[in-house]
Amino acid sequence: MKQPLTLTINGESRLMLVEPYYSLLDCLRDEAQLTGAKKGCDEGDCGACTVLMDGKPVTSCLILAHSAHDCDITTIEGLATVDGLSPVQKAFVEHGGLQCGFCIPGLIMSATGFLQANPDPTEEDVRFAIGGNLCRCTGYARVVEAVMAAAQEMREGR
């Protein structure tokens, strides 16, 4: 039977009724109508469902929705503001760091969480930071380039 669950999603507190067996990913997609996070495997292998939970990247398919009670969740829908894209999103657009786009919400969330904790990474650091995100289209070259460019812009913007 569905149980009440309180989450802060993209800065807004939400009270939902959610099945006890639902993953955070299913909760976001089916109950909160936020379909940006993708279900590529539902096994924690592909990273397409990555969101930030209290600021840290997590694979939302492996987290029971109710275990995230009272947590602060940021999804891809929460990055852009009325003023425009986040630096990471902007860099992915400008550097062509996306093709089919299915893995991109996860990659951008991984990169966003990583850069918040590591503002001045090496290229190798970035390759390891996105090591939990599978992408079949890009070969990662332009993804890495985009994350490095975003890091630089975020540093200079500060």
Next chain:
Amino acid sequence: MTTQFKVLERNHPRVDAYDKVTGRATYASDVYLPGMLACKLLPSTRNHARIVRLDTSKAASHPGVRCVITGTDFPDIRFGSGALRDRYIMPREVVNFVGEPIAAVAADDEATALEAIELIEVEYEDLPSVVNPLSAMGTGAATVHPELEDYEGYGFTLGHNVSTLLDADRGDVDQAFKDADAVVEDVYRSQGINQGFLEPMACVADVEPNGRLVVYASTQGPYQIRASLAGVLEIPVSRIRVVAMELGGGFGAKLRLTFEAFPALLAMKTGRPVKLVNTREEVFTMNGPRLPVTNYIRSGVMRDGTIVAREAYTIFDVGAYLGAGPNSGIGHGIGAYRVPNYRLRSYGVYTNKIYVGSYRASGVADMTFAVESHMDRIAHELGLDPYDLRVKNALREGDVSVSGAVVPTNGLMETLEAIKEKIDWPRDLEDGHGLGLALCEWRSGSGPSTAAISVNDDGTVSLLTGSVDISGSDTSLAAIAAEALGIPMEKVVVAKRDTDLAPYTGQSGGSRIVYSQGTAVQRAAEDIVQKLMALAADRLGVPEDALGCEDGRVYVMDNEPQGLTFTQLAAASITSRGGPIIGTASLSSMPYTPVFAAQAAEVKVDRETGQVRVLRYIQAQDVGTAINPMAVEGQLDGGVVQGIGRALTEDQQFDPETGAVRNPSFASYLMPLAMDLPESEIVLINVPAPDGPFGARAVAEPPGFGPPAAIANAVYDAVGVRVKELPLSGERVLAALNGQNADIDFDVEALRRAEGIAAD
């Protein structure tokens, strides 16, 4: 970069980039309709068995279940994805592989649908089965399709499990082998490969109140699945609308009908929208991957390296059904080389395992691994440099390809020279390090293509094509339209399409869209220019031939200040005699245009573990005019990485007894991750294609062909062992280092005898 173009040969962010980086892009699994039911499938647990009893009564009466269907709920019509109609959309009596869906449930939610699947009772009577394709060709092997000769499309009889045989012959092969100074013979084996797209198969089917079926699909070919759906459901094409949603990767796997018929029939029976989203395990076990390929290859060569004869017998395992048409490997048995005498055979052989599907130029990567490894073997046998051997034998303009078409102007030699310079070939390296080369060839894809462009009153245009964007092609097509019309990219809006709106077109696959569909777009734009010129002549009161057109402006050639801009003409057209302007174009095929790529790998082999690390990977490809260089490089980056996965880690494994997929997850099927890879190094060669849009060639297929051979050749250069089987896992390379890599058994004499060819 200097360029003659205003829009092309410049980097443009994708037209769909904002949607994709904000999570707004809508894929089929993101479609939620009111009252929507969830669909789940019951897989067969046997690889060849008669269904004796299939009892769905308990499942059907389970609370929350709205409908259960099995094979007999579909019309009794055979269906085929390839040359043969060799299957039912859902088996009626006999299952042919472990994982084959035999029932589908629609329920209020996914959990209830899964409970119902558990309640379906099945009894099987096992039939003799065969899993190994080489065994399947022998006498005494179990027969996968006893009714094969009755199938529509079957054209010959060459053995009870042979679905297809493609052949190509030229010259006097046997004499040429006798005259050769040396003969080099090899057998190669390449593994099963999953396409690895990130978006699982997904579909939402809905029935409109008027009875029309609407299918929101994840597909590369909306018109093709519409036709197949009409066939298996026995309803007219006009009663089906396919909405192609954003495609989360396909690479060939989504070219044809997959599971759309299940939610479609359930929606027709319940009157409710029905959604089916595959799990990753279902993607691996139900939807056709590439299956293992065995390649026998033999060459007759002269002392100076000239190849005079080639014989190649290739066995393509096609699994339970011909899910991908006849393999396209046949033309690639000679590679990118001039070979005056050849005998090439490609067999498609049925086995009781998952059916074969398409993947990024199906079969060509397997052929390239064999041919390009074999080239190095020839070089070493003759004591020649592998680079020089390739240059000596490479195709030249005017040579005749296997298809019979004459090779037009191309940049093959430039690609070879580019990688030679960039990797500094030949070069002495420390122990355990090595260099390897591969040459790849493909052709620019053809097929029916259409485009319609309408001019808006503010001077913008709306571009409508039926093709699904799988590679950034919407952006490239917009760039082509903008270039042809002399307007900036921002003024081109690319319409989202479905089969009701856009004109018919072929599938997005085979590196076809920019080359063929792009030509249609270019011609549609030229159609608009002609109409605008006529309108301008009318408005300016001068004959059309007195007008020039440049930078989105039509002017009087004798008096340049007198003219009208594209925007002024667009506004004027709305109330003109001819009315608002639409440009259209159609074509059915395009001339043969080859695409060549040369690649070089530098590797490090760990002698203790056999692990291979790719330190550098360089590719040079003749892309003709690079419409959007950033997108072109993106295709090259991604293609090579898929090829590196094929070379080193990816290996779809099958149980030798049951044929079941043994590693149906991303944790066990190992695709490259960011930290596994070297930096991307690309050289774009531009020899404009005589026929492509503004000289563009196809791009997407060749990058993935080269890595297995280039890396295998580099491993040989590094540690002196020749590995002829993929992937080049640590285990396999270590075995080779320990002298334990046995040659692959292949009875070529049996195949020659079957054709009446005498033994040597």
